[in-house]
Amino acid sequence: MSPVLEVEGLYKRFPIAGSRSVVQAINGVSFSIGPGETLGLVGESGSGKTTVGRCIVGLIEASAGTLRFKGANISMPRARRPRDLFGKIQLVFQEPAESLDPLMRIGRSIEEPLLTRGGSAVERRERVLRAVEQVGLRREMLDLYPAELSAGQQQRVGIARAIITRPELIVLDEPTSALDPTARAEIIELLMKIQRELGTSYLFISHDLSTVRFISHRIAVMYLGMVVEQGDAAEVFAQARHPYSVGLLSSVLLPHPHLSIEANISLKGEIPSPINLPSGCYLASRCPLAEERCRHAMPPAEDVGGGHLVHCFRHRDVARYDRITDTFEQFQQEAERILGIHDGLPAA
Ligand SMILES: Nc1ncnc2c1ncn2[C@@H]1O[C@H](COP(=O)(O)OP(=O)(O)OP(=O)(O)O)[C@@H](O)[C@H]1O
Numbered sequence: 110m111s112p113v114l115e116v117e118g119l120y121k122r123f124p125i126a127g128s129r130s131v132v133q134a135i136n137g138v139s140f141s142i143g144p145g146e147t148l149g150l151v152g153e154s155g156s157g158k159t160t161v162g163r164c165i166v167g168l169i170e171a172s173a174g175t176l177r178f179k180g181a182n183i184s185m186p187r188a189r190r191p192r193d194l195f196g197k198i199q200l201v202f203q204e205p206a207e208s209l210d211p212l213m214r215i216g217r218s219i220e221e222p223l224l225t226r227g228g229s230a231v232e233r234r235e236r237v238l239r240a241v242e243q244v245g246l247r248r249e250m251l252d253l254y255p256a257e258l259s260a261g262q263q264q265r266v267g268i269a270r271a272i273i274t275r276p277e278l279i280v281l282d283e284p285t286s287a288l289d290p291t292a293r294a295e296i297i298e299l300l301m302k303i304q305r306e307l308g309t310s311y312l313f314i315s316h317d318l319s320t321v322r323f324i325s326h327r328i329a330v331m332y333l334g335m336v337v338e339q340g341d342a343a344e345v346f347a348q349a350r351h352p353y354s355v356g357l358l359s360s361v362l363l364p365h366p367h368l369s370i371e372a373n374i375s376l377k378g379e380i381p382s383p384i385n386l387p388s389g390c391y392l393a394s395r396c397p398l399a400e401e402r403c404r405h406a407m408p409p410a411e412d413v414g415g416g417h418l419v420h421c422f423r424h425r426d427v428a429r430y431d432r433i434t435d436t437f438e439q440f441q442q443e444a445e446r447i448l449g450i451h452d453g454l455p456a457a
């Protein structure tokens with residue numbers, strides 16, 4: 110099936126006021142998302158996840174690269190995109206309270222994205238009621254103000270606002286990080302239900318790997334503005350091939366003594382500055398496997414099978430997490446317990 114979203118060679122540089130330097134926030138990112146598919150975008154703080162999301166939604170313009178939505182060029186900011194794509198790509202923020210106007214009643218907030226589109230008040234009301242039902246809120250809540258709702262309910266409002274324009278792609282930027290574990294599990298289940306019912310594609314941005322593992326069909330790992338590894342979620346979790354992904358995953362696995370002994374790749378030092386990127390592989394200064402060529406040339410993306418792409422000269426030598434494959438069930442059970450989710454993983 111042809112992709113809903115294609116991102117090709119995306120770059121984003123932010124000039125620094127009063128200086129000739131630039132922040133090289135995104136450095137050649139490519140990926141695609143299929144219909145009804147969730148791509149989990151993970152990586153440490155500052156790796157560029159939000160910037161990628163903002164380019165896709167059109168809040169900012171990429172410095173270079175191409176964005177296509179169902180084949181149509183959407184490389185420009187939202188205001189200049191083809192009009193028939195209005196509302197087809199939506200965004201849900203981390204802080205529901207911040208995306209809602211505190212002085213606006215919930216019903217009005219949910220209706221707002223439709224106001225510029227014409228259509229009758231009766232029609233809009235019907236769509237608001239439908240969206241409210243889809244996100245599991247009660248009608249009586251429409252007359253309340255955001256402060257009268259819990260954080261989880263506020264995030265449901267954020268999701269209702271997003272789905273009311275019938276989007277085909279939703280960028281979810283850390284949608285559950287501000288929530289307690291119970292609300293988090295409920296929102297994840299809600300997002301999975303919406304995807305089953307409406308077939309919406311998601312770009313799910315998070316640094317909470319257990320959550321990402323649950324909701325994603327595929328995963329892209331970001332480091333310093335690059336996707337260093339991407340592929341099927343189960344495969345990347347079980348057999349990460351990039352030293353950075355291995356380091357990231359072992360940091361999650363550490364609480365499990367029987368697994369941590371396998372985490373034999375640990376990253377040293379600090380992330381280099383995106384204002385002054387190293388030559389060669391951006392991880393070389395921190396990577397225990399780095400050799401001479403890694404410091405001079407950026408490794409190209411290599412397909413290690415079935416669209417599992419890795420930017421690493423030494424991916425064959427990356428210690429395999431064979432033992433983790435054996436005990437993956439345990440890891441999964443533990444993640445289920447933490448998340449309180451019992452429905453299992455979404456089917457690809
Ligand atoms: N408007 C901006 N002006 C200058 N630099 C920016 C701007 N927005 C982001 N950056 C820089 O771009 C880089 C990527 O930031 P981004 O917010 O996309 O990271 P992130 O992966 O979303 O991090 P987090 O996990 O903390 O949300 C960072 O170095 C950040 O400081």
Ligand SMILES: [Mg+2]
Pocket residue numbers: 158159160
């Ligand atoms: Mg972010």
